[in-house]
Amino acid sequence: MTGAASTPAGTGIPLVSGASGQGGHFAEFCANPALFLSRAYRENGEICQFDLNGLRNILLVSAEAHEAVFRAPDELLSAAEAYQMMVPVFGEGVQYGAPPELERQQLKMQARGLRQDRMKLYAAVIAREVQDWLADWEDEGELDIYEAFTRLTLKTSTHCLMGEEFRYTLTEEFADLYHELEASVSPAALRDPDALGEVAARRDRARARLAQLIGERVAQRRASGAQHPDMLQVYMDARYEDGRALSEDEIAGMVIWFMFAGHHTSGNTSSWTAVELARHPGHAAAIAAEVDELYSRNTELSRNALKEIPRLQAFIMEVLRLHPPLVTLTRRALQDFHYRDYVIPAGSNVMASPYVAHRLPQTFPQPDRFDPTRPEPDNVFAFIPFGGGHRKCVGNAFAILQVKAIFCALLRDYAFELVDAPDSYRDYMPSLILRPSEPCRLRYRRRRST
Ligand code: HEM
Structure with missing residues (x-):
């Protein structure tokens, strides 16, 4: 079917225009989910539906609707059913591949490793990585900031996760294997992760080899009896409520889950933060002054990063408003789900979209304007870069x-400028995670001699 919006019988929910006979809206969605969902909202408002290869998806866009979705119990709206494509990546028996009761306990283990009292440990690790990274920088230069932050956050993630010995023996093999896993998570995998042919076969080989590498590390640690201040140790020491420890394959799955959740999300947010700083020199100068003021009282980066840095924090929040790395937050309705007068049939996917929700003019006036001074919305479900409710991101503080x-660290010594035209830096979605388009070149200059 092609043409204007219509209302399929029985649901009262408008259908997004432009579906093709085969695949429905699949091709347009896969080409760029953020743009497709924005169009769907513009055309239909708070609720609409679209078809991904025969799977009904309902997009809900409003603070009230997000609250209804995020507060719904898993037995009604299931994240596990919606994200089954992650099961071969994290492994059977981990997260959505585990029974709900085990998954709940595993999530608590992840949260335990990310508790506020552990942030000091991670701050020291991240500070060391950033300082090592900056040691090679000249007084001025040009770099692809997306590539640079992708590499840096791979190092910080593996360092906090797997500890010092692993990080400093980090091989190309580990990065390549992790890359193979990432390549299997695309919009096309949403419908059927095994329809990926050779990509799926490479994913499975990579998962098996990663589990072997992580297993070797666990065995070495157990043999040495030493305790380490990292997430791997948290997983090794964790116990289920019945007293059982995680198996080696479960530990590998937890490591991969953490990497997936935290690596690109943080790397892409850092990239967009650098681009927006270069686009807004007035705000960048004010934040640099704020950072100088911090360093005038204390020179230790790891301590400063743990402090309130209000202007910088507000800037990062505005980056997350306009460029939320996760564009679609999805659940599968296991029973009919009622929202206002609508009945969303069991079996449908229900989607919230931070990308679309963060551009609602009634909540964020002049939504396309980057303005880190804008007030926070009154309703916490209006601003959802980290999701909400019982499945809200456990890694947000990290x-x-x-x-x-x-x-x-960067703004203490360097200022950024755009290399290309301001509008050429765009949101881009080659995978399910939003990132800046390629190339993402910035020029950096030392602010003062040290
Ligand atoms: C800017 C960076 C980040 C963003 C924007 C982000 C965003 C999100 C969002 C939106 C969700 C909820 C997904 C849903 O409701 O379907 C989520 C879940 C999660 N995030 Fe993050 N995240 C970030 C960084 C991290 C980091 C660094 C970690 C780990 C250290 C992490 C760990 C997790 C975990 C374990 C979950 C799963 C929660 C569950 O399954 O219930 N995230 N994240």
Whole structure:
């Protein structure tokens, strides 16, 4: 079917225009989910539906609707059913590949490793990585900031996760294997992760080899009896409520889950933060002054990154408003789900979209304007870069700490300028995570001699 919006019988929910006979809206969605969902909202408002290869998806866009979705119990709206494509990546028996009761306990283990009292440990690790990274910088130069932050956050993630010995023996092999896993998570995998042919076969080989590498590390640690201040140790020491420890394959799955959740989300947010700083020199100068003031009282980066840095934090929040790395937050309705007068049939996907929601003019006046001074919306479900409710991101404090640490170090010594035309830096979605378009070149200059 092609043409204007219509209302399929029985649901009362308008259908997004432009579906093709085969695949429905699949091709347009896969080409760029952010643009497709924006169009769907413009055309239909708070609720609409679209078809991904025969799977009904309902997009809900408003603070009230997000609250209804995020507060719904898993037995009604299931994240596990919606994200089954992650099961071969993290492994059977981990997160959405585990029974809900085990998954709940595993999530608590992840949260335990990310508790506020551990942030000091991670701040020191991240500070060391950032300082090592900056040691090679000249007084001025040009770099692809997306590539640079992708590499840096791979190092910080593996360092906090797997510890010092692993990080400093980090091989190309580990990065390549992790890359193979990432390549299997694309919009096309949403419908059927095994329809990926050779990509899926490479994913499975990479998952098996990663599990072997992580297993070797666990065995070495167990043999030495030493305790380490990292997430791997948290997983090794964790116990389920019945007293059982995580198996080696479960530990590998937890490591991969953490990497997936935290690596690109933080790297892409850092990249967009650098681009927006270069686009807005007035705000950048004010934040640099704020950072100078911090350093005038204390020179230690790891301590400064743990402090309130209000202007920098507000800037990062505005980056997350306009460029939220996760564009679609999805659940599968296991029973009919009622929202206002609508009945969303069991079996449908229900989607919230931070990208679309963060551009609502009634909540964010002049939504396309980058304005870090704009007030926070009254309703917490209006601003959802980290999701909401019982599945809200457990790594949000870690993520903010990391981006703050990076810019606290960078802005102390460097200022950024755009290399290309301001409008050429665009949101881009080659995978399910939003990032800046390629190339993403910035020029950096030392602010003062040290
Ligand atoms: C700017 C960076 C980040 C953003 C924007 C972000 C965003 C999100 C969002 C939106 C969700 C909820 C997904 C949903 O409701 O379907 C989520 C979940 C999660 N995030 Fe983050 N995240 C970030 C960084 C991190 C980091 C650094 C970690 C780990 C250290 C992490 C760990 C997790 C985990 C474990 C979950 C799963 C929660 C669950 O399954 O219930 N995230 N994240």
